[in-house]
Amino acid sequence: DIQLTQSPSFLSASVGDRVxxxxxxxxxxxxxxxxxxxxxxxxxxxxxxxxxxxxSGVPSRFSGSGxxxxxxxxxxxxxxxxxxxxxxxxxxxxxxxxxxxxKVEIK
Amino acid sequence: xxxLVQSGAEVKKPGASVKVSCKASGYTFTSYYMHWxxxxxxxxxEWMGIINPSGGSTSYAQKFQGxxxxxxxxxxxxxxxxxxxxxxxxxxxxxxxxxxxxxSGGSCYLSNDYWGQGTLVTVSS
Numbered sequence: 436d437i438q439l440t441q442s443p444s445f446l447s448a449s450v451g452d453r454v455x456x457x458x459x460x461x462x463x464x465x466x467x468x469x470x471x472x473x474x475x476x477x478x479x480x481x482x483x484x485x486x487x488x489x490x491s492g493v494p495s496r497f498s499g500s501g502x503x504x505x506x507x508x509x510x511x512x513x514x515x516x517x518x519x520x521x522x523x524x525x526x527x528x529x530x531x532x533x534x535x536x537x538k539v540e541i542k
Numbered sequence: 543x544x545x546l547v548q549s550g551a552e553v554k555k556p557g558a559s560v561k562v563s564c565k566a567s568g569y570t571f572t573s574y575y576m577h578w579x580x581x582x583x584x585x586x587x588e589w590m591g592i593i594n595p596s597g598g599s600t601s602y603a604q605k606f607q608g609x610x611x612x613x614x615x616x617x618x619x620x621x622x623x624x625x626x627x628x629x630x631x632x633x634x635x636x637x638x639x640x641x642x643x644x645x646s647g648g649s650c651y652l653s654n655d656y657w658g659q660g661t662l663v664t665v666s667s
Contacts (some may be wrong), residue, residue, distance in 0.1 A: 436604070469652075485644055485651035490653075526652040529592070530601075533587040533589060534586075
């Protein structure tokens, strides 16, 4: 199975900060990567698919980049509603996997 | 609008089975694959498997092979996930999530665009 490793696992930031989360795959997955945001007690919400395509309705401060084995999710200016846990997900084969998550908390 | 509505919380004893349902509406049920994902308390997301509602074919994560069965009922636009031989480690929120393919340049990129509200399954003696 393809493993995904996110870094950092925990991030403390302030409103207005630029935040970057990295996701590394154990083998190349082209652009078969998605990013999700999850708030406590809620289902995950799709932010980015195909590594860099913004899901409809998601604010433009979110962006994704990368291909192969290294990917990033960037929030250009952190807003109060962005404090949550973020997951990457690879969909390259019939055994999808998630990263372990990055929790973004208020500094 | 697309909706995935799951069945209610369950409490099961170790060794028992649980069957969770996910009723889809607002789109053509047989046109989109469905995933099942679970999340143990305080833990991350874990992919369990996928079902094609059109033909019923499935693919399961190796970890759950032999214990999980995913089925569908096209007459009610409902998919089911049954997990057997339950143990305490199976205590989790179980989600269904629609597979949304985006195809471009000869490749199709998948993601889960709609999710059910989650079903808490508690395994306790």
